[in-house]
Structure formats: structure tokens, C-alpha cells
Amino acid sequence: MDAATPPFEIFLAALPGFEPLLAEEARAVGLPGVQEVPGGVTCTGGWPDVWRANLALRGASRVLVRIGGFRAFHLAQLDKRARRFPWGDVLRPGATVRVEATCRRSKIYHAGAATQRIVRALVETLGAREAEEGEAAIRLLARIEDDLVTFSLDTSGEPLHRRGHKVAVNKAPLRETMAAMFLRDCGYDGAEPVLDPMCGSGTFVIEAAEIAAGLMPGRSRAFAFEDFAGFDAGAWGAMKAGVSPRAPVQRFYGSDRDAGAIRMSRDNAERAGVAEFCTFACHPVSDLAPPEGAPGLVMVNPPYGARIGGNRNLLFGLYAALGGVLKERFGGWRVGLVTSDAGLAKATGLPFAAPGPEIPHGGIKVRLWKTGALG
The missing domain is CATH 3.40.50.150 (Vaccinia Virus protein VP39)
Known part of the structure; x- marks a missing residue:
């Protein structure tokens, strides 16, 4: 996970209705190739762009990255190809993961069965551990649509509205x-x-x-990407240190x-x-x-x-x-x-x-x- 990694698709999730405003903000912080899509914004970049999005965006709910995929027409094929997927490029051995699969217009139609196959592949090839209910874990999203399996990782962890500062809240707080x-x-x-x-x-x-x-x-919170394989803590620290606050006049x-x-x-x-x-x-x-x-x-x-x-x-x-x-x-x-x-x-x-x-x-x-x- 370094700056030399080829660009990949980044998805900035937003509440429906906020897509144009989030696209405007994403361009303002310098994210490349910004496009509005239903439910958020896409851009194309590398890991430093993922870090910047999590650090700097105020309107995104989460930042997801597409890490690859393949075609699969039945569960046995999903099992076989999931075992060959290069999980080690992004996940550390022994990582605690939570797999969430969705199926649409595909020969593989049972999301629960698909989830089981992917979890088994992660456990047996990477030594990963499936998260228990309520346990903190890296979220792997598997979308199976038109027989195409696409894997994405949630790089944020906790939703991004949780800045880490607002501990006390009143009724019905605004995020x-x-x-x-x-x-x-x-x-x-x-x-x-x-x-x-x-x-x-x-x-x-x-x-x-x-x-x-x-x-x-x-600035004050941790992110899921800090637990990914090859995470460059030094470069991340330098990115955070490069931001200079100022004293408002008003x-x-x-x-x-x-x-x-x-x-x-x-x-x-x-x-x-x-x-x-x-x-x-x-x-x-x-x-x-x-x-x-x-x-x-x-x-x-x-x-x-x-x-x-x-x-x-x-x-x-x-x-x-x-x-x-x-x-x-x-x-x-x-x-x-x-x-x-x-x-x-x-x-x-x-x-x-x-x-x-x-x-x-x-x-x-x-x-x-x-x-x-x-x-």
C-alpha cells in the first residue's frame, strides 16, 4: 500500500441529496476524477487520496475502495476464485473481517451462502478471523451483480460523522x-x-x-485503513502534520x-x-x-x-x-x-x-x- 500502487476506484458515500455538494467538496480538497453517482461520489486515485478523503472531507459518510473482482456463475466457482484472489495485497494475515455480500440479477442469488464461501476463503488462505457480532472489524463488501463479483473495503471504520469530539448530545442530534x-x-x-x-x-x-x-x-480519530497491509504510518503522519490550522478573526x-x-x-x-x-x-x-x-x-x-x-x-x-x-x-x-x-x-x-x-x-x-x- 504505497503511492506507487496503480490508481483504483474510490467511492465517497453520502446521504441521498448531498451528492452535488460532496462532489464540490471533493474537488475542493483535490481528489481526482470526481463524478456524482447515486448515493455518493466516485473518484480515481491511490492510497494517499483515500487518506486525504477520510481526513479532510466533512460531508462523506464513508470512504470505500474497490480492490478487484472476477466473474462467478455458481458457488463452487466463487469459492475457487475467492481463494486465488490476492487478499494479502490489502489485508494483513490474521485480520478480523466482516463480509457483507449482496446479490442481484446473478446465478448466485443466495447472499448468505456467498458470504460463507468468501469468509472461508479468507480464513483458509489468509488466516483471517471472522468477526463476532458487535466486534470491531474490517468490512469487506462483496457485490455480485450480473454474475460479476466486485470486492470493496470500507477504509473508514466508524462512520465519518463520528469526529471524536462530540461526546455529549441532546435529543435527535444532527450529524x-x-x-x-x-x-x-x-x-x-x-x-x-x-x-x-x-x-x-x-x-x-x-x-x-x-x-x-x-x-x-x-484529525482526532483512527481509521480502518491504518490496519491494512502495507500501511505507511510515516506518510500518513506527514499528511496530518502538513495541515496548518489558523485562528479565525470572527x-x-x-x-x-x-x-x-x-x-x-x-x-x-x-x-x-x-x-x-x-x-x-x-x-x-x-x-x-x-x-x-x-x-x-x-x-x-x-x-x-x-x-x-x-x-x-x-x-x-x-x-x-x-x-x-x-x-x-x-x-x-x-x-x-x-x-x-x-x-x-x-x-x-x-x-x-x-x-x-x-x-x-x-x-x-x-x-x-x-x-x-x-x-
């Missing part, structure tokens, strides 16, 4: 990957202040501060009526290394006031009733109050609002453009509603 894509969709590039008047555990505020400070999202603001949420936000910002750039305060929306300085972006994910917040009818007053405060006091600021309910968004009275695509979030679909600079 960091979602927050990053919504910020990007609002045109945020780190050069302006961001304020969240219902900050919960601080996700929008912390994500914005990290972007402004040039902090890589994957600040980032979060408020919430729940004192517990403010404590969580402060603790999470401290772990993320951005506490010195962030201000959190406990007060209701009615006490909201713009900070001194140039206007920026109000980013908010209010309760929508579908998951938290209780009776939907009671939320109309909350949204109307939020909209009234923003229209009255936040001239020059832009607004991004995430909700599952178009009626609640419209209750703010804010001049929203047409909403963005539906994005799955914990069993429901949410959309981003955004304005230009308020008058």
Missing part, C-alpha cells in the same frame, strides 16, 4: 456530516460569523468554527433555552479545540440579539414535532417568534433553517427561496430552507 453540507449549501466558507439560536449540543457552531480554523474533521455563537444543552455545547467545543472561538449563552429566542460586527449566517435546526418538540401545533408559535426576531434584529444576516415541515418553515415569515432536496435524517426527511441577506 456533523449533515451540518457541514448544510453550511456549504448556504455558501459558508469560514469567512463569516455563524450563530445558532437553538444550538442543542453545538453541532452547527462547532462545525463552522472548525472550518474557519482550518481543522481537519478526521467568532461563533450558540444559544439555547436549555442550560444542559449549553453545558454540552461548551464541553464539545472544548474537546474539538475551538472553545476559544465560540460563545454559548442560555436564553430563549425572545432574548436573541445579533453580536457586534459584520453580519453572517444564522443556522438553525429547530424541533419539528416528528421526533421531538411534542405537539406540532405548539411549534407554530416558536417558529413565528424565531422569524419575527430575525426579521426585526438581524438585518444583513442570511438564514439557513433545517426542518421536516414546510408549514413550520413558512410560519417564520422569512423570505425563503425554494427548499433544497429531501435528506434522510433518523427515519424522516428534512430540507434546508435558506434566505438571502435580510432587509
Whole structure:
């Protein structure tokens, strides 16, 4: 596993609806050959590109690499060819693996039986060990479609929204990957202040501060690729060390009526290394006031009733109050609002453009509603 390895296909998984934004981000960090596909983005590169994608991308859910494949028309052929596959090029002897097979339009139609054959090949040729339920392991994905077997490895391990900083969370937390894509969709590039008047555990505020400070999202966590065969720890360390953070000139603001949420936000910002750039305060929306300085972006994910917040009818007053405060006091600021309910968004009275695509979030679909600079 080195820079001289021939280029291979890299798949950057994303929530449906985020593909264009992730493609834009992937190009911005210098990944080659970026193409949008359903469910994510593909590019072609080598292992350093895989490392960079895991380290630097804020919107990807996982990074997968295609390591090869072959045709197989029956289970005996799958067994034989899986035993000849060069597993040792990417997996270490004795590796703990979890095989996940899918079959579609193929003569091999039983995914469970296919999984058993591939696991047996790994155990008997590489000395690998099949992971037990709930055990950490390297994920090998086998897709059998039109009799073509394709193997991919999950290079991320834990999902990429788990940055390693947000330990304390409130109800129905927004994933960091979602927050990053919504910020990007609002045109945020780190050069302006961001304020969240219902900050919960601080996700929008912390994500914005990290972007402004040039902090890589994957800086504090481990990745599955570190356990692959031939992993170059020195080159990986040099890549991480080559990123230079900076001190933002602007600040980032979060408020919430729940004192517990403010404590969580402060603790999470401290772990993320951005506490010195962030201000959190406990007060209701009615006490909201713009900070001194140039206007920026109000980013908010209010309760929508579908998951938290209780009776939907009671939320109309909350949204109307939020909209009234923003229209009255936040001239020059832009607004991004995430909700599952178009009626609640419209209750703010804010001049929203047409909403963005539906994005799955914990069993429901949410959309981003955004304005230009308020008058």
C-alpha cells in the first residue's frame, strides 16, 4: 500500500441529496476524477487520496475502495476464485473481517451462502478471523451483480460523522456530516460569523468554527485503513502534520433555552479545540440579539414535532417568534433553517427561496430552507 500502487476506484458515500455538494467538496480538497453517482461520489486515485478523503472531507459518510473482482456463475466457482484472489495485497494475515455480500440479477442469488464461501476463503488462505457480532472489524463488501463479483473495503471504520469530539448530545442530534453540507449549501466558507439560536449540543457552531480554523474533521480519530497491509504510518503522519490550522478573526455563537444543552455545547467545543472561538449563552429566542460586527449566517435546526418538540401545533408559535426576531434584529444576516415541515418553515415569515432536496435524517426527511441577506 504505497503511492506507487496503480490508481483504483474510490467511492465517497453520502446521504441521498448531498451528492452535488460532496462532489464540490471533493474537488475542493483535490481528489481526482470526481463524478456524482447515486448515493455518493466516485473518484480515481491511490492510497494517499483515500487518506486525504477520510481526513479532510466533512460531508462523506464513508470512504470505500474497490480492490478487484472476477466473474462467478455458481458457488463452487466463487469459492475457487475467492481463494486465488490476492487478499494479502490489502489485508494483513490474521485480520478480523466482516463480509457483507449482496446479490442481484446473478446465478448466485443466495447472499448468505456467498458470504460463507468468501469468509472461508479468507480464513483458509489468509488466516483471517471472522468477526463476532458487535466486534470491531474490517468490512469487506462483496457485490455480485450480473454474475460479476466486485470486492470493496470500507477504509473508514466508524462512520465519518463520528469526529471524536462530540461526546455529549441532546435529543435527535444532527450529524456533523449533515451540518457541514448544510453550511456549504448556504455558501459558508469560514469567512463569516455563524450563530445558532437553538444550538442543542453545538453541532452547527462547532462545525463552522472548525472550518474557519482550518481543522481537519478526521484529525482526532483512527481509521480502518491504518490496519491494512502495507500501511505507511510515516506518510500518513506527514499528511496530518502538513495541515496548518489558523485562528479565525470572527467568532461563533450558540444559544439555547436549555442550560444542559449549553453545558454540552461548551464541553464539545472544548474537546474539538475551538472553545476559544465560540460563545454559548442560555436564553430563549425572545432574548436573541445579533453580536457586534459584520453580519453572517444564522443556522438553525429547530424541533419539528416528528421526533421531538411534542405537539406540532405548539411549534407554530416558536417558529413565528424565531422569524419575527430575525426579521426585526438581524438585518444583513442570511438564514439557513433545517426542518421536516414546510408549514413550520413558512410560519417564520422569512423570505425563503425554494427548499433544497429531501435528506434522510433518523427515519424522516428534512430540507434546508435558506434566505438571502435580510432587509
